[in-house]
Amino acid sequence: MNTFIFKNPEIVSNKIADKIIKIVNDKPNAVICIAGGDTPLPVMKELVKRAKRKEVDFTKAYFVGLDEWIGLDKNTRGSCIQTLEDNLYAPLELKENQIIFFNGKANNLKKELDRINKFIQQCGLDFILLGIGMNGHIGFNEPGVNFSSDAQVVPLDNVTTTVMNKYFDEKLPLTEGITLGFKQILNAKELVLMATGLKKADIVKKTIDTPPTNELPATAIKLSKNKTSFFLDEDAANLL
């Protein structure tokens, strides 16, 4: 795994956007997964800006969701789909069939998992942009996760249920998430783990120093046989 450190989140985001744009320019029907959460927001902004400048054409690309809170859909501000929809999919004017996203409100979650698993099995992921949680989770792959699973529904870790309040206008009684599994994530042709800000410095250092263990899910990234990199700003790299 290569680690790249840039001065600030804006430069980190520009570099990651460069990568995604190159992938889509080389393969217009590429399958891209971009995590929800705060960290990738400036990447989304950059992609929209550059698509408007016609540096890239996303009309044939597919966008897969990484995860969603069980009980939420795009009607709740702060849900993963709402974040992606408002900051990326809608500004890019994607068509419905280009978006493959978990419905956190589905009555039949087993069917929902099957639907996403089937898509990934058929099409794979060309690129995945991941954030890292304060407990080292990736998507909702929380500490203790099985590294060889497909998409799954999981109970949320205590750290996640504390941190999640930052996304929502009010306190929500969320207890589970639905997420791509590490089997799928590690098979992506290229993985980028992005972290910015001082508050991520500790978990970034732990992830880099620790051999793969399911107690610290982000360490699973080291098991991927594909191209994998850590993109950090100077703050997140502060303890390295």
Ligand code: PGA
């Ligand atoms: P953040 O979330 O980008 O909002 O910090 C990361 C995560 O919990 O995976």
